[in-house]
Amino acid sequence: MSPASATLPAAMTVREVGLRDGLQSIATLVPTAHKCEWIAAAVAAGLREIEVGSFVPPKLLPQLADTAEVLAYAKSIPGLLASVLVPNLRGAEQALSCEADLILVPLSASHAHSLANVRKTPEDMVLEVGRMRAARDSARSAALIEVTISTAFGCTMQGEVKASDVLRLVQTVLDAGADRVGLADTVGYANPAQVSRLFEQTLKVAGSALCCGHFHDTRGLALANVLAAMALGIHRFDASLAGIGGCPFAPAASGNVATEDLTFMLEAMGHSTGIHLQALLALRERVVGWMPNEVTHGSIWRAGVPKTLSTANL
């Protein structure tokens, strides 16, 4: 956002979370073979980070019951950083035994959302992160532990979430042994001014350990929010192919920012994502074909890539 400078635009990482955040929110059960096909094609298109599932009880999320299998497949692909989400120590132990590269722990800054989502207070989740770190260390695992502060910009249950609560949780999870943190706008409440403020404040606490922005497009502001975070040097963002995911509190509303739209914006701005946009759009079409009853999202697939985008990315 600064005036055109002499420095080259930074490289950016787009982290695909459609196989977890996307699939957990829709009714369609995507077979394991299709998930593996999705991962293989995403890697072929240039994606290097994929959240492949979640270690939660299969009763709660049957869509992700095959996470161990999918993770094993992802681990077989050289150069792919495979992450899984875990809500508790037990999930982290599974992730460690399956040798996930990255363990993603959601920690809601909203007390109400935290209780509803993981039946723990935010403070108890901090203790759980400490136990995960101990488990990681005693397993002599190289897995990274990344904590995402969810509902960091507000909560549909609680309403306002105080920045001071977010900052305190960031500090305490880092103290408890998390390697990295990210900020998530779980319900699509964030606006770019708030993103600027909260990322700036969090950078003062976490420094380079703050390394991810997770924005839902529920109210259309996801890409503007990404832009605001980019202006502060954040260069890694979550996204979901075709924007799948939705929001349980707003039927038919958009979910995560669409991977293809985020990639398009970054590439058009001159940032290198390593992603081949046309290959990604072809994958989008395939994945959308597996879920004919789901509402999907995104813009670039419909309008097509501008003539002005460098053919290097096509």
Added chain:
Amino acid sequence: MSPASATLPAAMTVREVGLRDGLQSIATLVPTAHKCEWIAAAVAAGLREIEVGSFVPPKLLPQLADTAEVLAYAKSIPGLLASVLVPNLRGAEQALSCEADLILVPLSASHAHSLANVRKTPEDMVLEVGRMRAARDSARSAALIEVTISTAFGCTMQGEVKASDVLRLVQTVLDAGADRVGLADTVGYANPAQVSRLFEQTLKVAGSALCCGHFHDTRGLALANVLAAMALGIHRFDASLAGIGGCPFAPAASGNVATEDLTFMLEAMGHSTGIHLQALLALRERVVGWMPNEVTHGSIWRAGVPKTLSTANL
């Protein structure tokens, strides 16, 4: 986009162009009475600038054939700045005789688009602007002449549009007597980095005469592009209720950025638009009801206003 500063966020003007850019692009003919109802309700919701139509031959755009009548109605509302688009001197003369407050002249920076759209080269349009200025002065009218450089960020026909062409046209139309200029991404090709660069360069040529950004959401980047222009001090943006308008080159793709989404983003960021968001959403519902066969757009109407948005705007 600068770090949270001590200054208050600037007031912002949202300029409704749905009655012109929106209606000219859809098949539905909205009756004059409905257009007047739309204008009255928009003003009641707090909008202060509305483009009510276009003085072009009714054969070309039957949707806008009642522009003189609609403009007369708009002129009867105190505090409303009523503008019309005109493609040539003849249209400007009509606008002057109908006492439009603002005459909007589209001038395409793309040679190919200019010929297709107004059958004139960009250079001939500059001469036409000079004639409009002479007509305005000899009529002793107070109407403002604002030239929008369209396809400023690229063109579906020509592809790349050079920044140097845009800057040259901005300089020459100001020399020819235009009061103001704006930059338009007519086909949804712009990205925030390009917006930053081109607005920054244009500000050096035009100074405060550069006073509008017009972004289409064809590829999902309209709000991010607004944000990039805001960072350079631009505080007036075009928008279309329910994002109507589409793009003739991309069926079902979004048109102008949705008025309600733009208003939501600005108000959520703390900028005052003077617009009552819930009243605007009620108007959106009414207008969409008039065009059951049209594809409409936007996000905030579906997901609803966050609990965290100040009730002052509700």
